[in-house]
Amino acid sequence: MVLEAADGIEVVGEAGDGAEAIASAARLRPDVVLMDVRMPGVDGIAATARIARDQPEVRVLVLTTFDLDEYAFGALRAGAGGFLLKDAGRDELVAAVRAVAAGEATLAPRIVRRMIELVTDVEGPRTVDAPDPRPREHPSLTAREQEVLGAMARGLTNAEIADELYLGESTVKTHVGRILAKLPARDRVHAVLIAHGLASPLEGVGAQVIEGSPR
Structure with a gap:
């Protein structure tokens, strides 16, 4: 309802589980998929990975009530363009969908902080408070x-x-x-x-200058 009421955004389909989300994304070719994490059957992480692999032009924004590390990093490693918690406000949700559609990245602030904390834990003694x-x-x-x-x-x-x-x-x-x-x-x-040392570079990709509007 929030997205349908926003200017310039059209909701073209809905899915009840990950398998249906994969099929709908292949059929409808949306600009953005707003993906829940916990769903019956194929979960949101697996569905995100499949969409990112088969339809790289479709951007995925993961939306969940859970901000546990395995969900956030699992979604991002699977190819999600952003991760937003369900307590995000209406304006934040709409802005996140538009940003991901434009090739920008959207991460919930708590996820960014946790990423930094994990890196500092690995790299040496630095307080998590700073x-x-x-x-x-x-x-x-x-x-x-x-x-x-x-x-x-x-x-x-x-x-x-x-x-x-x-x-x-x-x-x-x-x-x-x-x-x-x-x-x-x-x-x-x-x-x-x-x-931040939390993912590996793409394999078999040369260093080329990419002009235009990169994702």
């Missing part, structure tokens, strides 16, 4: 690209990164494309996971 949000330095990235990656890790959109770094939005898009190519990463969320 985690370091900076991604690891990547040797192939320029200083500016590292700055953009750090902003991506904080969940900023291209427009917000442009404002913060005093760049044009088209320049930010170019930087994001180069970051995805150099890591190499499937999308912005995957890039952030790679940068």
